Amino acid sequence: MKFDTSIFKAYDIRGTVPDQLNTEIAYRIGNALAGYLKPKSIAVGRDMRLSSNELFDALTHGIIDAGVDVADLGLVSTDGLYFAVGKYGYDGGVMITASHNPKQYNGFKICRREALPLSGQEGLDRIQNTIESDMVIKSPHRGSIERRNITTEYTDHCLSFIDTTIIKPFRIVADAGNGMAGVTLPPVFEKLPIKVTSLFFELDGSFPNHPASPIELENLVDLQKAIAEKKADFGVAFDGDADRMFLVDGNGRQLGGDMVTALVSDNLLEKNPGETILYNLICSRAVPELIERKGGKPLKTRVGHALIKPLMKKHNAIFGGEHSGHFYFRNNWFADSGLIAFLVCLELLSRSDKPLDAKIREIDPYFRSGEINSRVDSAKEKIEQVAAHFSDGEQDRLDGLTVNYKDYWFNLRSSNTEPLIRLNVEANSKVLLDKKIDEILKIIRS
16 A cells, blocks of 8 residues: 655654545554554544544554454543553554644554553564555454443542642643643643633634643743733643643743653652652753752653653652653653642642742752754754764764763754754753853854
């Protein structure tokens, strides 16, 4: 079968509907997945995107035609899907979502037993090969589809990570971005004493207010405005499938995923001293420094959930965090959950006598560039030019090129999907940060 193979990404399947991704491809993906995993049952959830229902119908027909049963989770968050696979022992799971992408996109996040993800070199490649070879499984015994509601048990599971009796009555603004947080947050908020102003909790796959991508500052304007108007203590925003979470302090300043990683680590190590915590190499130096101060064991990893989850399992890490807003928990089958991370931060702030911005000032003395993308002809060539220029620094190649100096560091890595090179710089002062950004970009863009 001929199709646009670019929909198969490093960590998921994703493309525009219907030109790249349509019901025929969805059927084949479901059928090939059943053939690859050879499961008894697969859990399938979906988000509120306009094409999710039709893709669900096609995908699940491909699965049941192969003789495999489907548990229909309905409208859920991606971390809800992971919970269901881990909790109920399904042999695999598929979340129909394109996460934070614009409305014309959709896709599939796929995992095997215990919510372990499939990736480009671990399963997704096999599914792609099966579709390309035009192989279709038609079992004489079709599978069945059974509806399963996970709301109550999922809510209780997330709340089990904290002591709800100590939560303070904070004034919070929550922005669901018309995404799945509009479904997952209300049952949790009902059991907490917090006072919540809800923004865009109505499910709408056309995203009429702003894209559900809170990592980009322009999508936080409504949240920042509401925090100021309501004099809220802080705010929280979720992406479209509600697995990523970003905090905004009372002054309207967005916290990076690395700072949330530090906050979660702070709370977990207070209750579980000596545990191992993973953080990806784009995170601030403040993260491993805090973990060490709290008596934990920091372990630096490459970027990407398909890499972090197996490493967490290998090292039995209690927690792992990424700068991109993904947070992984051992007691959540090593899967990520923005909602659990939010609750752990809420508990930490409830035990503290300091507001969120003051808490961050305690742990973060650094200045960061954020991710700076540059379009290049050859990422490999540019990385080697930069490596040669900064040859006196301490270098590693764990993921792209990382160069460490006493008063600054940077990482340069190529995109998995585009002809881009991504730069992140952190320094001890704003002056030094700006100087080093200019110096590195001059090499990259020359």
